[in-house]
Amino acid sequence: MQRDTLVSFEGVVKSFGTFVAVQKMDFEIKKGEFLAIMGSSGCGKTTTLRMLAGLEAPTEGTIRLSGKPINHLPTWQRDTPMVWQSLALFPFLNVRENVEFALKMRGVGKAERRRRAEQWLDRMQIMEFADRNIAQLSGGQRQRVALARSLVVEPEILLLDEPLSALDAALKVRMQSVLKNLQRETGITFVYVTHSQSEAFSMADRVVIMSRGVIEQIGTPQEIYGAPRTRFVADFLGSSNIFSGKVLKATTSAIEVETPDGPLTLTGQLAAPPRAGETATITVLDTKTHLSVTRPAGQTNVLPVRVIGEEFVGATATVYLETGKGQEIRVQKSHDELAGLPLDIGQELFAHWSPADGHLVAGA
Numbered sequence: 001m002q003r004d005t006l007v008s009f010e011g012v013v014k015s016f017g018t019f020v021a022v023q024k025m026d027f028e029i030k031k032g033e034f035l036a037i038m039g040s041s042g043c044g045k046t047t048t049l050r051m052l053a054g055l056e057a058p059t060e061g062t063i064r065l066s067g068k069p070i071n072h073l074p075t076w077q078r079d080t081p082m083v084w085q086s087l088a089l090f091p092f093l094n095v096r097e098n099v100e101f102a103l104k105m106r107g108v109g110k111a112e113r114r115r116r117a118e119q120w121l122d123r124m125q126i127m128e129f130a131d132r133n134i135a136q137l138s139g140g141q142r143q144r145v146a147l148a149r150s151l152v153v154e155p156e157i158l159l160l161d162e163p164l165s166a167l168d169a170a171l172k173v174r175m176q177s178v179l180k181n182l183q184r185e186t187g188i189t190f191v192y193v194t195h196s197q198s199e200a201f202s203m204a205d206r207v208v209i210m211s212r213g214v215i216e217q218i219g220t221p222q223e224i225y226g227a228p229r230t231r232f233v234a235d236f237l238g239s240s241n242i243f244s245g246k247v248l249k250a251t252t253s254a255i256e257v258e259t260p261d262g263p264l265t266l267t268g269q270l271a272a273p274p275r276a277g278e279t280a281t282i283t284v285l286d287t288k289t290h291l292s293v294t295r296p297a298g299q300t301n302v303l304p305v306r307v308i309g310e311e312f313v314g315a316t317a318t319v320y321l322e323t324g325k326g327q328e329i330r331v332q333k334s335h336d337e338l339a340g341l342p343l344d345i346g347q348e349l350f351a352h353w354s355p356a357d358g359h360l361v362a363g364a
C-alpha cells in the first residue's frame with residue numbers, strides 16, 4: 001500500500017445469493033483525490049460505494065481505511081458520510097437543524113454546533129434559508145443543504161451517489177463547479193458515483209470505469225479518453241471509432257489489421273503486440289479522424305465513406321458516416337474545420353487518420 005493511500009479494496013467480492021455484483025476488486029483511493037466511479041446501470045457502482053460506507057459487507061476480501069480493515073465496522077463508527085440523489089434530509093427539521101444534526105449526535109455543545117453549522121451554511125450560500133423547512137427549498141438548495149450536512153463533521157472522505165441526477169442541466173453544471181471547488185479547498189477525498197461521463201470527466205482527478213462488476217480501467221480522464229484500455233471502455237465513452245480484424249503483421253512498433261473495409265495500420269510503442277492471425281481491435285478518436293473530398297495521396301488508413309447524418313453540439317459538430325461494409329465512423333470537428341465540406345446525406349467522402357493516432361485495445 002502506498003503512503004498516500006486512504007482506502008484500499010483488496011480482492012473484494014460482493015455476492016447477493018448466487019449473483020456476483022462485484023468481482024475481485026483491487027484498487028486504491030488516494031488521500032485528497034476526487035475519484036469518480038462510472039459505468040452503465042447495474043455494473044456495481046453503488047454496491048462498491050455502499051461497501052465503503054458500511055451499508056453492505058464484502059463477501060470476500062478486505063477494505064481498508066487508513067490501513068485498518070473496516071469490513072465489519074458499522075456505518076456510525078466510520079468517517080464516511082454519504083450524499084445521495086434522494087438526499088435523505090430530515091423533513092421535520094429546518095435547514096440549520098439538518099446541518100447541525102450530525103454534530104448533535106456527536107455530542108457537540110449547542111453554541112459550537114450553531115457556529116460550525118453557520119460556517120457551512122455561509123460557505124454553501126444558503127444562510128438566508130437557515131430557518132426554512134426543507135419542503136420550501138429548490139432541488140439545488142436542498143443539494144447544498146445535503147452537502148453542508150455531510151461536510152460539517154469534517155470527514156476524511158465523502159461518498160456521493162449520483163447527487164446531481166435530479167437537477168436540470170444548467171444547475172447540474174453549476175453544482176459541478178461548486179463540488180469541484182469545495183473538494184479542492186477542503187482537501188477532503190471525494191468518491192463520486194455517476195452514469196454521466198461529462199460529470200466524471202469534468203470533476204474527477206481519476207475515473208474508475210466498471211462493467212458487470214469488474215473494473216475495466218482506472219486512470220485520469222485524459223489517460224482514459226486518449227487510450228481506452230478495452231473495447232468496452234472505447235464503446236462506453238463513445239468518442240472513438242473502433243475497428244476489429246485479423247492481424248496481418250505485428251512488431252513492437254507497428255501492426256497491420258485486415259478489416260472488412262481493408263487493411264489498417266497502427267504505429268507506436270506496443271509492449272505486447274498481438275500475433276499474426278489473432279483478432280485485434282484498434283480505436284481512433286473521432287477528433288483525430290479527418291475527412292476529405294478527394295482521396296488523400298500516399299496515406300494509409302483511408303476509407304471511402306458516405307454521410308449518414310450530422311449533429312451539432314455547441315462549438316463542434318459530429319458527422320456520422322458509414323463505410324461500404326456498414327462500419328460506422330464518426331468525425332468530430334469545429335464548424336470552421338467542416339466549413340467547405342459537402343455534408344449532405346449520401347455524400348461520398350474519404351475518412352482518414354494517421355497510423356500514429358490509432359490505439360490498440362486489450363483483448364479483441
Ligand SMILES: Nc1ncnc2c1ncn2[C@@H]1O[C@H](COP(=O)(O)OP(=O)(O)OP(=O)(O)O)[C@@H](O)[C@H]1O
Binds near residue numbers: 042046047048
Ligand atoms: N440487495 C441486493 N440484492 C440482490 N441484488 C442486488 C442488491 N443490490 C444490488 N443488487 C444487484 O447488484 C447489481 C449491481 O447493483 P448496483 O446498485 O451496485 O449497480 P449500479 O452500477 O449502481 O447501477 P445503477 O446505476 O442502476 O444504480 C445489480 O444487478 C443489482 O440488481
